[in-house]
Amino acid sequence: MGKRPPITRRVNENPVAGHRRYRSVRSTLRVLIKEAIMTDWKDRIVCDPDTLLGKPRIRGTRIGVGFVLDRLADGWSAAEILDSYPLVTPDDLQAVFAFACDCVRKETLVEQAAAEFGRTSN
Incomplete structure (x- = not known):
């Protein structure tokens, strides 16, 4: 053959x-x-009480993790985010995704979200 x-x-x-x-x-x-x-993601995502009220953000910027995730939820592509915010790199976006993934994996966060929506986690 x-x-x-x-x-x-x-x-x-x-x-x-x-x-x-x-x-x-x-x-x-x-x-x-x-x-x-x-x-x-810990070398790229930081929390500082003096910046963005302590919300997680991309190091060296005032761009919060929540802001990036909101843009994605609004239908923006990764390319559009990178074009609109030149300080954000592809590795920064990957760190945002890794941070969000780690947050979802934590059981307390899932329980907190379930309680907020009136559900219980099993």
């Missing part, structure tokens, strides 16, 4: 310009693993 061609997945990295390229599944997995490793 002959050698099989690598499995590829089409990735549209620049939808505005229409540039397309193909990425192998292996390289896609490398990217996903790299993004999953970015779970240490």
Whole structure:
């Protein structure tokens, strides 16, 4: 039997310009693993009582985690956020996601949210 061609997945990295390229599944997995490793958000997300009333924010900015999540909930894409706020980097966005994920994982936060909506967690 002959050698099989690598499995590829089409990735549209620049939808505005229409540039397309193909990425192998292996390289896609490398990217996903790299993004999953970015779970240490503590060097990028900070809380300071003198800034934003102590709410979590991206280090070096006055852009709060809640603000970024609100933009995403409003339908903004990550590219739109990065274009609109040049101080925010892709790693900062990944840290926001990791921070939000860690917050959701904490049982007390889930119980607090359930109590706020009049439900009990099981």
